Amino acid sequence: MPNPESPVPPERIPPLDSELLSLSEKDITFLRTYISPDDHKVRERILDIQKRAYAEYPYPCVRAFNFVNLFMAENPIYSTIVDAGRGGHTLFLDLGCHMGTDVRKLVCDGYPASNVVGCDLRPQYFDFGYELFGDTDTCPIHFFADNVFDAPFFMFDFPGTTVARTTAQNPPAFGSVTHLSQLCGTLTHIYTGALFHLFNEEVQYTLALQLAELLKWTPGATVFGRHQGLEKAGKIDDPLGR
Structure with missing residues (x-):
């Protein structure tokens, strides 16, 4: 069956956009508890992880920061x-x-x-x-x-x-x-x-x-x-x- 994580040609990969980070109050409360009460540190950590994860697996959910949303x-x-x-x-x-x-x-x-x-x-x-x-x-x-x-x-x-x-x-x-x-x-x-x-x-x-x-x-x-x-x-x- 097709592998959804098959290699993607570089020209098809959309660039990262930090403006896509959108957090609900529930998300923010949870992340402050788990990562840091400092919102700046939380944001830095999220952006760093996103950049490295996207380099390996350029999923739309990684680009959209879904990995920090409490769905x-x-x-x-x-x-x-x-x-x-x-x-x-x-x-x-x-x-x-x-x-x-x-x-x-x-x-x-x-x-x-x-x-x-x-x-x-x-x-x-x-x-x-x-x-x-x-x-x-x-x-x-x-x-x-x-x-x-x-x-x-x-x-x-x-x-x-x-x-x-x-x-x-x-x-x-x-x-x-x-x-x-x-x-x-x-x-x-x-x-x-x-x-x-x-x-x-x-x-x-x-x-x-x-x-x-x-x-x-x-x-x-x-x-x-x-x-x-x-x-x-x-x-x-x-x-x-x-």
């Missing part, structure tokens, strides 16, 4: 998710977590860090996150790199015949997880932000099945997120030509 916390079901986490016996995955801003906010709001993991395709994003928030040695959240499309299917025998699935009864300690396949049937909450729209319809369908494979079949189990879409089916006009 997950704006979701209508967010408070319900946090309350469920506080009650215990839940496991949370942020798939496509990028630098881990959303899950840091989640833990800050009371979801137990020991029950939260972040996964992305590129481990470099985690390093940028540690630098951004200055918590390399103190961040309690476990991050690991994996490709969701490499996780095996157990639930379906294509082209659509449902087969028995054995739900994992004893999920591994989150701090030891290195592959998504270890989480099959264990997750109570899955967040995917700005992930589905990177792929065509066929691959999106496969991704949805993979998420269902990871989810624990229990009342309250939830997949939520945010994605760009069109009023009519078709491909998003990607200025990077991918």
